[in-house]
Amino acid sequence: MDDKTLIARRVALELKDGDLVNLGIGLPTMVAQYLPVGIDVSFQSENGIVGMQALPVGATPSADLTDAGGAPIGALPGAFAFDSAMSFGLIRGGHLDVTVLGGLQVDELGQLANWMVPGKMVPGMGGAMDLVSGAKRVIVAMTHTAKGQPKILKRCTLPLTSIRSVDLIVTEMAVIRTTPEGLVLCEVAPGVTVDQVLAATQAHLIVTDDVSVMSVAA
Amino acid sequence: MDDKTLIARRVALELKDGDLVNLGIGLPTMVAQYLPVGIDVSFQSENGIVGMQALPVGATPSADLTDAGGAPIGALPGAFAFDSAMSFGLIRGGHLDVTVLGGLQVDELGQLANWMVPGKMVPGMGGAMDLVSGAKRVIVAMTHTAKGQPKILKRCTLPLTSIRSVDLIVTEMAVIRTTPEGLVLCEVAPGVTVDQVLAATQAHLIVTDDVSVMSVAA
Amino acid sequence: MSKSTTIQEAVDRIPDGAVLMIGGFMGCGSPNSLIDELVRQDKKDLTVIANDTARPGVGIGKLISAKLVKKVIASHIGTNPETQAQMIAGSLEVDLVPQGTLAERVRAAGFGLGAVVTPTGVGTVVEDGKRTIDIGGRTFLVELPISADFALVNAKRADYRGNLSYAFTARNFNPLIAMAAAVVIAEAEDIVPVGSIEPDSVITPHVVVDYLVAKEKDNG
Amino acid sequence: MSKSTTIQEAVDRIPDGAVLMIGGFMGCGSPNSLIDELVRQDKKDLTVIANDTARPGVGIGKLISAKLVKKVIASHIGTNPETQAQMIAGSLEVDLVPQGTLAERVRAAGFGLGAVVTPTGVGTVVEDGKRTIDIGGRTFLVELPISADFALVNAKRADYRGNLSYAFTARNFNPLIAMAAAVVIAEAEDIVPVGSIEPDSVITPHVVVDYLVAKEKDNG
Numbered sequence: 001m002d003d004k005t006l007i008a009r010r011v012a013l014e015l016k017d018g019d020l021v022n023l024g025i026g027l028p029t030m031v032a033q034y035l036p037v038g039i040d041v042s043f044q045s046e047n048g049i050v051g052m053q054a055l056p057v058g059a060t061p062s063a064d065l066t067d068a069g070g071a072p073i074g075a076l077p078g079a080f081a082f083d084s085a086m087s088f089g090l091i092r093g094g095h096l097d098v099t100v101l102g103g104l105q106v107d108e109l110g111q112l113a114n115w116m117v118p119g120k121m122v123p124g125m126g127g128a129m130d131l132v133s134g135a136k137r138v139i140v141a142m143t144h145t146a147k148g149q150p151k152i153l154k155r156c157t158l159p160l161t162s163i164r165s166v167d168l169i170v171t172e173m174a175v176i177r178t179t180p181e182g183l184v185l186c187e188v189a190p191g192v193t194v195d196q197v198l199a200a201t202q203a204h205l206i207v208t209d210d211v212s213v214m215s216v217a218a
Numbered sequence: 219m220d221d222k223t224l225i226a227r228r229v230a231l232e233l234k235d236g237d238l239v240n241l242g243i244g245l246p247t248m249v250a251q252y253l254p255v256g257i258d259v260s261f262q263s264e265n266g267i268v269g270m271q272a273l274p275v276g277a278t279p280s281a282d283l284t285d286a287g288g289a290p291i292g293a294l295p296g297a298f299a300f301d302s303a304m305s306f307g308l309i310r311g312g313h314l315d316v317t318v319l320g321g322l323q324v325d326e327l328g329q330l331a332n333w334m335v336p337g338k339m340v341p342g343m344g345g346a347m348d349l350v351s352g353a354k355r356v357i358v359a360m361t362h363t364a365k366g367q368p369k370i371l372k373r374c375t376l377p378l379t380s381i382r383s384v385d386l387i388v389t390e391m392a393v394i395r396t397t398p399e400g401l402v403l404c405e406v407a408p409g410v411t412v413d414q415v416l417a418a419t420q421a422h423l424i425v426t427d428d429v430s431v432m433s434v435a436a
Numbered sequence: 437m438s439k440s441t442t443i444q445e446a447v448d449r450i451p452d453g454a455v456l457m458i459g460g461f462m463g464c465g466s467p468n469s470l471i472d473e474l475v476r477q478d479k480k481d482l483t484v485i486a487n488d489t490a491r492p493g494v495g496i497g498k499l500i501s502a503k504l505v506k507k508v509i510a511s512h513i514g515t516n517p518e519t520q521a522q523m524i525a526g527s528l529e530v531d532l533v534p535q536g537t538l539a540e541r542v543r544a545a546g547f548g549l550g551a552v553v554t555p556t557g558v559g560t561v562v563e564d565g566k567r568t569i570d571i572g573g574r575t576f577l578v579e580l581p582i583s584a585d586f587a588l589v590n591a592k593r594a595d596y597r598g599n600l601s602y603a604f605t606a607r608n609f610n611p612l613i614a615m616a617a618a619v620v621i622a623e624a625e626d627i628v629p630v631g632s633i634e635p636d637s638v639i640t641p642h643v644v645v646d647y648l649v650a651k652e653k654d655n656g
Numbered sequence: 657m658s659k660s661t662t663i664q665e666a667v668d669r670i671p672d673g674a675v676l677m678i679g680g681f682m683g684c685g686s687p688n689s690l691i692d693e694l695v696r697q698d699k700k701d702l703t704v705i706a707n708d709t710a711r712p713g714v715g716i717g718k719l720i721s722a723k724l725v726k727k728v729i730a731s732h733i734g735t736n737p738e739t740q741a742q743m744i745a746g747s748l749e750v751d752l753v754p755q756g757t758l759a760e761r762v763r764a765a766g767f768g769l770g771a772v773v774t775p776t777g778v779g780t781v782v783e784d785g786k787r788t789i790d791i792g793g794r795t796f797l798v799e800l801p802i803s804a805d806f807a808l809v810n811a812k813r814a815d816y817r818g819n820l821s822y823a824f825t826a827r828n829f830n831p832l833i834a835m836a837a838a839v840v841i842a843e844a845e846d847i848v849p850v851g852s853i854e855p856d857s858v859i860t861p862h863v864v865v866d867y868l869v870a871k872e873k874d875n876g
Contacts, residue, residue, distance in 0.1 A: 020643045042643055046755065047681040047707075048825040050641055063684065064812065064826035070682030070710070070735070077631030078597045080638035081824045083831045083859075084681075084707065085547075085763050088756025092548030092776065093615060095644055122743070122752075123734020124708075125782075130756035133776045134548050163779035238863045260863055264535065265461040265487075266605040268861055281464065282592065282606035288462030288490070288515070295851030296817045298858035299604045301611045301639075302461075302487065303543050303767075306536025310556065310768030311835060313864055340523070340532075341514020342488075343562075348536035351556045352768050381559035540769070549760070550773035550789065550796035569770065569789070571800065576770035580791065603856060636823060637857060 003143060003172035006189065009034045009216035010170050011100055011141050015041050019097040020090070022046060022131060025069050028100040028141050034217040044096065046087050046127045051079025068127070088127070092134035099135035101128060103142040103169070105156045108203045110165025110178035112140055113158035125161065132162035144171035150202040152176070152183070173197050175214055182206050187214040221361060221390035224407065227252045227434035228388050229318055229359050233259050237315040238308070240264060240349060243287050246318040246359050252435040262314065264305050264345045269297025286345070306345070310352035317353035319346060321360040321387070323374045326421045328383025328396035330358055331376035343379065350380035362389035368420040370394070370401070391415050393432055400424050405432040439598050439648040446621045446647045447473040450586055455483040457542065457584040457613035462488055462515065463495035465606030467590040467623040469652040471495060475502045483507040485542070485584055487535065487609055489516040503527070509582065511535035534562060537579050539612055545581035546615025552579040587617030589640065590651075594624035595631070598645030599638040607639065614640040621647045659818050659868040666841045666867045667693040670806055675703040677762065677804040677833035682708055682735065683715035685826030687810040687843040689872045691715060695722045703727040705762070705804055707755065707829055709736040723747070729802065731755035754782060757799050759832055765801035766835025772799040807837030809860065810871075814844035815851070818865030819858040827859065834860040841867045 008030035061072030175187035226248035279290030393405035460466025490497040522528035591600035680686025710717040742748035811820035
């Protein structure tokens, strides 16, 4: 399977029954496809709905029902719609169990940078700063390197999304947990060695005897 | 007509077409009965509805539709219901055109005291502090004296409801406008002299040649 | 993962000394079945956060009459002489908060905001002991969020998952407290199949509701 | 006292240089008839407060493409390369605000609150030039309210008086901006008799709506 699918499948295992989950645009959105059987998760789209689903095959799109990227979606029975203040009340108020976001950089403090590259790309933070500040659990889903350069650094060089530490980093090479002591390498992808992960990572990784091989959702 | 009816009828003349109005419990509630013909006013009940009306004769009360005192009311077509945050958003946010409140004391600065008598009566301020701080126009509707003692004083001796000056004071004896220069006597009730008003008032009243006789709504 | 439970089991979870937010305005929109069960189970030393204490024998007034409450945070107690009597006797602590400020302080807790910045109460006794902040030359009070262990919410309709809708003035503080407490117990007049409440009409989302009970029919 | 007017007359009231709040999220829930009329009347030097600038040719993106906007206050402009190009060229000022903070700052203006106290943005570039406040040992940003001259609101349904309801994710910022602007112009897909929207389903009350126009049917 390709890198993005591997990452999405691994992240899917982190979701628990009853969770309210917000998936960022792009790679994180793929996580919804790999939810383990029997796990009932509610997905929030921060533009104003919980209970979103992919537009059912054959369904006519509604101009009034889109995802955060503006693309048509569907909604499950029991979905609920709300304004932008309520949307971020759910996020900032500690009601959102998990957010899965893409990342440009993460550092040894667990700090994420994912919203701008000064002088090159200034898209705006959208909901990312609120999501990282407010969600109970923040998972970064990203490729381990960009153009061969590490993205997991001693210190972020790009503007931070939040000073709050993320909780977990999932890449196509490894699963890394943030702790007060630093970044802990928990899992390596099948066929990847610990040394390969260390070589592709600028940040110091704490390696214990417990490193296991990454398992992924079906 | 009795004092309260006189006051309510005079206050009714202050309401304008299109106004959103909140009437306090007691005397102020009577104002709604004397609205001039052709004036379309929306009444807010701060417990959560705009468009309230008296329970129509013969209508069955709903346990879910009451005024701020807990008594059954009705609602007009076009009424809307809301939570307590929205209720006070309308009040504090400058959307409420007029509030009519009872008063224990008003002073030369136009400051109102109407929510407690230390050691004797501590009912709580309810919505009064928000109403006086937030309404575009605050009208105090009260008897001119209590047990023969003036209620319009140089300085309030009871705890203030707000440091914001009210706009108009309507009693059974007079109509008094607050200005940066002080309290201005605008109208006296039929059969009441300026001297009688001054004698029943501790605060200094500015008396001009323009004092007229109070007119009231039908 | 059903949230449905009985009134007794829901109230079993509430310990003596708990901090409760309770919906309702002068009894309208209060969760009366849960309140009756609190009295039946004789829960003691409660802190109650609510708009008011209604009247003796009505809504939250029943908890006051049964002397189960040690502290009330409310905007108004004037309609319940028992609340006043217990306060004067020193057996009940009363913290009075302007109604709009109370609504925003509860909302701030539920919405993850650090404080409420309001003009209401500036220069009055409400300011005592509080910070003020100058914004654009105007003074505001910095009022702190209020949260609770439990919210007891009264809804008109709930679906099986716990999505809630309200009727008329029975809404009042209910949607606000449902966001602001660690555990949310909702009492609904009707419990209907999932999908019966259209998405635009859900006021309190199921994701914040922990337990769902059916209102006793003789207890409006 | 009818609020009904034509799209042309409503937009006639908006002067060059006006500060506009416009509903919508990536075009979903934007008042497209009013936006088209702003372009047709060639209103210049607008300040636009909105979640985003959508894409070229979509919703608020039309105002950007027509070079009618001198300043944008938004949470996201990454999907509209024209916004980025005008920003880099120096012809368009862009003030980026975190989405949840933007929602609360608009709400604060409409609800009469002096500021928003939020953890979002602390320690990031969003903090630059702003006050912080320590609450219970935690640092928060003090973010100021945002108001506007006009709010251009998109509704699903309106009654003749101007009560509004919304559909699904087309709600987004619309109810918030309707409380925060001096003049509120609502564009509705359906305008129905008073009483057709039940009181519990009204999201924006008629008392804040100044003008009401019917959406052009080919302009969703």
